[in-house]
Amino acid sequence: MLCYIHIPYCDSKCHYCSFNSYTDKFDTRKLYMSSLYQQLIFEIERFNVKENSIDTLFIGGGTPSTIMPNLYKPIFELLSPYLKDGAEITTEANPNSATKEWLLGMKNLGMNRISFGVQSFNENKLKYLNRAHSPEQAEEAIKNARSLGFEHISLDLIYNYQGDTEELLIDDINRAFTLPIDHISAYELTIEPKTKFYNTPEVKQEDDDLAIFVSNEIIKRGFTQYEISNFGIYQSRHNKGYWKLQNYIGAGAGAVGFLEDRRYYPETDIDKYIKNPLDIREEILTKDEILTEKIFLGLRSNIGIEQNLLDIKMQENADFLVQEKKLEFKNNRYINVDFFLADEVALFILKD
Numbered sequence: 001m002l003c004y005i006h007i008p009y010c011d012s013k014c015h016y017c018s019f020n021s022y023t024d025k026f027d028t029r030k031l032y033m034s035s036l037y038q039q040l041i042f043e044i045e046r047f048n049v050k051e052n053s054i055d056t057l058f059i060g061g062g063t064p065s066t067i068m069p070n071l072y073k074p075i076f077e078l079l080s081p082y083l084k085d086g087a088e089i090t091t092e093a094n095p096n097s098a099t100k101e102w103l104l105g106m107k108n109l110g111m112n113r114i115s116f117g118v119q120s121f122n123e124n125k126l127k128y129l130n131r132a133h134s135p136e137q138a139e140e141a142i143k144n145a146r147s148l149g150f151e152h153i154s155l156d157l158i159y160n161y162q163g164d165t166e167e168l169l170i171d172d173i174n175r176a177f178t179l180p181i182d183h184i185s186a187y188e189l190t191i192e193p194k195t196k197f198y199n200t201p202e203v204k205q206e207d208d209d210l211a212i213f214v215s216n217e218i219i220k221r222g223f224t225q226y227e228i229s230n231f232g233i234y235q236s237r238h239n240k241g242y243w244k245l246q247n248y249i250g251a252g253a254g255a256v257g258f259l260e261d262r263r264y265y266p267e268t269d270i271d272k273y274i275k276n277p278l279d280i281r282e283e284i285l286t287k288d289e290i291l292t293e294k295i296f297l298g299l300r301s302n303i304g305i306e307q308n309l310l311d312i313k314m315q316e317n318a319d320f321l322v323q324e325k326k327l328e329f330k331n332n333r334y335i336n337v338d339f340f341l342a343d344e345v346a347l348f349i350l351k352d
């Protein structure tokens with residue numbers, strides 16, 4: 001069992017980002033956190049959560065570092081009996097708001113993993129993306145997190161923004177590897193509706209070779225690629241839980257939950273969420289939809305697909321791909337050998 005908590009506030013809006021977050025609603029923070037608390041009580045019952053059974057907790061956003069640790073405290077007190085010993089507890093953070101005080105407060109609440117949105121160490125690129133921090137602030141925040149005792153530290157990079165060259169990205173990767181991190185998420189820029197970049201889609205560079213270049217450079221420096229965009233000497237259990245389609249609570253405005261064959265969608269509008277955090281839309285997935293999802297997620301990561309999930313025709317297709325060396329077959333699972341071909345491989349397995 002996993003648990004995700006969404007914090008829908010940001011200091012400013014990055015030009016590429018469509019995640020649910022507000023830059024003008026900071027006065028609602030206290031009310032928002034108490035609505036989150038209410039939803040969590042409801043979900044603990046709905047998911048029939050037992051003591052010591054939540055394996056990973058992830059606080060994401062938006063920007064979790066816009067909320068002071070004392071406002072998280074009630075939620076932690078509520079969740080702590082349900083967290084397994086040794087649970088992976090992650091928070092996202094932005095370099096400009098993750099002060100030493102904030103980091104220490106979150107560490108003291110029990111966080112053991114932190115994921116920083118860095119995107120680049122290039123001053124100009126950060127400006128064009130409308131990031132609110134400098135490269136030096138990112139370096140400092142990461143070093144502070146380590147010296148305050150965070151066990152696992154990750155950073156996010158974005159590539160294939162216009163003008164990205166091998167040189168620029170090598171510099172980003174080299175600077176990342178000077179820092180005390182054990183994980184990198186490297187995302188190819190996507191142009192999302194309702195973002196500033198949506199009006200200028202040409203800012204995304206179409207260069208598949210650069211994607212391969214970035215992943216090779218990260219792998220060369222010792223991190224394992226365990227999903228298209230994720231690399232580490234530590235592999236996040238929360239991420240892997242999603243790709244195995246484990247059950248997850250999704251709390252907060254714009255979060256998504258999943259239980260057996262159902263998806264749960266709380267309100268995305270923050271004011272509506274605050275008023276009624278239990279107004280949650282439900283979607284029922286068919287067996288076929290669940291299988292398709294498991295195939296796509298499994299092939300984008302090192303999770304793979306359990307053989308006995310596939311019908312005879314799908315197994316034949318997968319066995320053909322094993323012969324063609326596009327898949328490996330290990331411990332009764334089909335494992336993808338090139339995550340960048342995941343979607344093509346999935347479609348091949350699903351074809352009649």
Ligand SMILES: C[S@@+](CC[C@H](N)C(=O)[O-])C[C@H]1O[C@@H](n2cnc3c(N)ncnc32)[C@H](O)[C@@H]1O
Pocket residue numbers: 016017018019060061062063064092093094095116117118119156157158187188189190191192
């Ligand atoms: C939801 S954000 C939260 C992290 C944190 N707020 C921050 O920005 O520092 C998680 C990550 O998603 C990535 N991301 C968001 N929108 C993206 C896009 N359109 N294309 C590529 N990556 C994106 C960024 O790397 C970002 O750090």
Ligand code: SF4
Pocket residue numbers: 009010011012013014017018019021061062063094117
């Ligand atoms: S990337 Fe992070 S800081 Fe930027 S708008 Fe999205 S959630 Fe907020």
